[in-house]
Amino acid sequence: MPSVETKPRTLYDKVFADHIVNEQEDGTCLLYIDRHLVHEVTSPQAFEGLKNAGRPVRRPDCTLVTVDHNIPTSSRKEFKSAETFIQETDSRLQCTTLEENVKDFGLTYFGMSDKRQGIVHVIGPEQGFTLPGTTVVCGDSHTSTHGAFGSLAFGIGTSEVEHVLATQTLLTRRSKNMRVQVDGELPAGVTSKDVVLHIIGVIGTAGGTGAVIEFCGSVIRKLSMEARMSICNMSIEGGARAGMIAPDEITFEYLKGRPLAPKYGSSEWNRAVAYWSTLKSDPDAKYDVDVFLDGKDIIPTISWGTSPQDVVPITGVVPSPADFEDPARKLACERALEYMGLTSGVPMTDIPVDKVFIGSCTNSRIEDLRAAAKVVRGKQIAANIKRAMIVPGSGLVKQQAESEGLDKIFTDAGFEWREAGCSMCLGMNPDILSPQERCASTSNRNFEGRQGAKGRTHLMSPAMAAIAAITGKLTDIREHVVTSPVAAKVQPVVDVEAESYDSPITEDELDRVLDLPADNEPHTNSSAGGGSSAGLPKFLSLKGIAAPLDRSNVDTDAIIPKQFLKTIKRTGLGSAAFYELRYHADGTENPDFVLNQGIYRNAKILVVTGPNFGCGSSREHAPWALLDFGIKCIIAPSFADIFHNNTFKNGMLPVVVSDEAALAKIAAEASAGREVEVDLVNQEIKDAEGNKIVAFEVDSFRKHCLTNGLDDIGLTLQMEGKIRTFEAKRSLETPWLDGSAYLKRGTRGGATRINAAAVPKTNRGEVKGEPLEW
Ligand SMILES: CC(C)[C@H](C(=O)O)[C@@H](O)C(=O)O
Numbered sequence: 011m012p013s014v015e016t017k018p019r020t021l022y023d024k025v026f027a028d029h030i031v032n033e034q035e036d037g038t039c040l041l042y043i044d045r046h047l048v049h050e051v052t053s054p055q056a057f058e059g060l061k062n063a064g065r066p067v068r069r070p071d072c073t074l075v076t077v078d079h080n081i082p083t084s085s086r087k088e089f090k091s092a093e094t095f096i097q098e099t100d101s102r103l104q105c106t107t108l109e110e111n112v113k114d115f116g117l118t119y120f121g122m123s124d125k126r127q128g129i130v131h132v133i134g135p136e137q138g139f140t141l142p143g144t145t146v147v148c149g150d151s152h153t154s155t156h157g158a159f160g161s162l163a164f165g166i167g168t169s170e171v172e173h174v175l176a177t178q179t180l181l182t183r184r185s186k187n188m189r190v191q192v193d194g195e196l197p198a199g200v201t202s203k204d205v206v207l208h209i210i211g212v213i214g215t216a217g218g219t220g221a222v223i224e225f226c227g228s229v230i231r232k233l234s235m236e237a238r239m240s241i242c243n244m245s246i247e248g249g250a251r252a253g254m255i256a257p258d259e260i261t262f263e264y265l266k267g268r269p270l271a272p273k274y275g276s277s278e279w280n281r282a283v284a285y286w287s288t289l290k291s292d293p294d295a296k297y298d299v300d301v302f303l304d305g306k307d308i309i310p311t312i313s314w315g316t317s318p319q320d321v322v323p324i325t326g327v328v329p330s331p332a333d334f335e336d337p338a339r340k341l342a343c344e345r346a347l348e349y350m351g352l353t354s355g356v357p358m359t360d361i362p363v364d365k366v367f368i369g370s371c372t373n374s375r376i377e378d379l380r381a382a383a384k385v386v387r388g389k390q391i392a393a394n395i396k397r398a399m400i401v402p403g404s405g406l407v408k409q410q411a412e413s414e415g416l417d418k419i420f421t422d423a424g425f426e427w428r429e430a431g432c433s434m435c436l437g438m439n440p441d442i443l444s445p446q447e448r449c450a451s452t453s454n455r456n457f458e459g460r461q462g463a464k465g466r467t468h469l470m471s472p473a474m475a476a477i478a479a480i481t482g483k484l485t486d487i488r489e490h491v492v493t494s495p496v497a498a499k500v501q502p503v504v505d506v507e508a509e510s511y512d513s514p515i516t517e518d519e520l521d522r523v524l525d526l527p528a529d530n531e532p533h534t535n536s537s538a539g540g541g542s543s544a545g546l547p548k549f550l551s552l553k554g555i556a557a558p559l560d561r562s563n564v565d566t567d568a569i570i571p572k573q574f575l576k577t578i579k580r581t582g583l584g585s586a587a588f589y590e591l592r593y594h595a596d597g598t599e600n601p602d603f604v605l606n607q608g609i610y611r612n613a614k615i616l617v618v619t620g621p622n623f624g625c626g627s628s629r630e631h632a633p634w635a636l637l638d639f640g641i642k643c644i645i646a647p648s649f650a651d652i653f654h655n656n657t658f659k660n661g662m663l664p665v666v667v668s669d670e671a672a673l674a675k676i677a678a679e680a681s682a683g684r685e686v687e688v689d690l691v692n693q694e695i696k697d698a699e700g701n702k703i704v705a706f707e708v709d710s711f712r713k714h715c716l717t718n719g720l721d722d723i724g725l726t727l728q729m730e731g732k733i734r735t736f737e738a739k740r741s742l743e744t745p746w747l748d749g750s751a752y753l754k755r756g757t758r759g760g761a762t763r764i765n766a767a768a769v770p771k772t773n774r775g776e777v778k779g780e781p782l783e784w
Pocket residue numbers: 051052079149150151152165436575626627628629630
């Protein structure tokens with residue numbers, strides 16, 4: 011919804027401002043969410059929460075559901091139902107639970123027999139569900155992908171999934187603005203995947219923490235939409251909340267004719283394009299962080315270690331710990347080399363690979379498959395390659411590739427041609443690496459154990475993965491086929507001058523829409539009295555044993571590996587916390603890991619001395635596992651955004667202590683086995699005798715919620731009036747955002763089987779503590 015500010019603003023500032031339903035004095039905003047994608051892994055607990063509270067889904071017409079993470083990618087020729095097709099019990103339960111939930115809540119669902127099924131971040135854009143200027147969320151960190159359309163798209167945890175389902179809003183704060191400008195020309199053979207790997211190598215995995223990155227510059231402008239999606243997809247690997255690219259003719263061209271986009275050529279389309287054309291940063295807009303890169307400096311880039319920032323040009327060698335000045339990075343390099351089975355100084359092109367995976371939400375679209383097919387056409391995979399897989403991002407990508415004969419090119423070369431899904435990107439289904447196997451992968455994460463316990467991942471572009479399959483080792487694509495970067499065709503879609511954009515609506519119009527017909531009634535909370543809340547235990551002060559952990563960039567795959575994400579409950583995950591670090595391969599405890607040692611088995615606090623705790627996936631299972639283990643507070647120099655958010659939603663407190671000396675003192679207390687006290691009321695950390703070690707900052711709204719044991723949904727539902735007003739305004743100004751085509755409003759959502767009256771009163775919760783003044 012357009013706003014009328016005059017101060018120079020960034021693209022992010024504009025989209026954020028256009029979605030504010032309410033803003034509190036401390037900067038906490040209630041943000042309207044236009045588009046919600048849902049998958050099986052991060053939703054069961056959210057739907058359960060809704061059921062317990064007797065709450066329906068507010069906007070089924072803005073919600074799209076699919077299965078992707080758990081499903082097998084084997085042939086579906088014999089497919090009858092998820093129940094009979096999925097062999098693995100927990101995966102099956104997670105998928106069938108989702109199917110029950112979509113029926114119960116009347117949601118649109120692309121199941122395994124639907125051609126439109128695929129990875130959430132592939133199907134959203136493909137269907138035109140993702141549109142410029144929208145807010146897009148999903149219980150998945152790679153929601154950042156959708157920012158390629160100039161939407162504000164970010165991953166959320168399961169508690170927030172529940173919040174969005176119930177209220178179509180989120181409580182959030184403004185992020186910083188960061189600009190990554192890539193100018194010049196890309197050399198031949200360099201793709202957008204190389205660009206983003208290079209960027210992460212430059213800024214580091216925490217480089218974008220607390221920020222939304224706007225990617226711009228002549229290199230970005232020339233990229234196709236699919237290439238832009240690969241870049242925004244990996245902004246989360248640079249620690250950013252989201253990545254955005256201003257929409258342009260290439261964007262509009264891509265959206266033409268998509269089922270859920272406004273109908274091409276209609277007056278609504280022209281109006282939409284006129285609005286979308288306003289979505290760019292003002293020339294004098296200020297950024298908090300600026301990074302300028304020259305396209306000509308980028309060459310095919312590949313990862314060598316266990317973090318996406320561990321990258322080198324393909325012409326480089328395996329680094330040595332001596333190459334890093336920072337002691338934490340030296341240590342991380344040592345560990346990574348050991349895990350990856352690599353020796354410093356060895357040329358990257360001398361490293362043989364065992365498996366090749368071309369797929370994932372980063373690189374499984376038609377252009378990716380075309381680029382890979384161009385490399386393998388008429389060739390055979392090398393004898394040492396045990397398995398080479400092509401996993402299209404959606405059923406429609408698969409169909410398109412088959413119509414172009416790409417499947418034949420791949421299978422003739424010895425590749426497997428699979429069905430759509432996340433597959434070996436994280437191996438929640440049977441597609442995994444065996445221990446020590448090395449994989450050339452087009453995915454986005456190379457964390458320890460990501461593609462299979464002890465498996466070794468090298469991230470790269472589709473062309474580079476394809477050539478690795480042919481030569482059997484990491485290879486410089488430029489020595490084989492020289493592909494030019496994907497340039498997009500630019501065709502004007504609509505004369506934006508002719509169809510000028512009409513900004514704010516009149517009060518009269520707003521009043522008229524607020525008097526909504528019955529079919530347009532928003533689904534309001536059907537449980538008692540407009541605002542109820544399950545509540546959380548209050549957090550005032552916590553005193554207890556603190557466990558010291560000397561690690562940087564602890565990712566959520568390490569806090570809880572993928573095999574434990576198959577649960578449909580929030581509880582019982584304590585034994586899985588830090589699984590790979592806590593247990594040996596034979597299941598026995600690793601006595602060297604701190605949480606296996608004496609008093610630390612009862613730790614209530616975790617003191618992490620390295621930065622960027624909780625990076626990577628949005629899985630709320632990470633804080634659930636820590637909480638179930640007994641840890642309610644984590645102290646660290648910095649946190650990844652989604653993890654930080656997720657802890658608060660569970661009544662836990664993440665404390666940032668950036669003062670190195672103070673952090674060292676807390677870690678020393680922890681190492682000595684003395685108790686530490688975290689006093690939230692006074693915002694101080696104290697030693698066992700009550701002496702203050704350091705003061706800390708916390709958002710006042712979050713503090714209020716924690717100290718009063720309030721949960722957000724109950725509070726937000728008190729804002730029903732403002733949400734309705736926002737929705738009415740949205741229907742007038744940007745009518746294409748109300749569900750259209752098969753998502754048309756009222757066609758399904760009314761069919762909810764949730765009956766609040768049938769929900770026992772005790773399950774509906776009650777508001778605890780004083781509700782906040784809105
Ligand atoms: C399962 C989901 C929570 C997770 C994510 O958030 O990224 C997954 O998609 C991943 O890539 O690790």
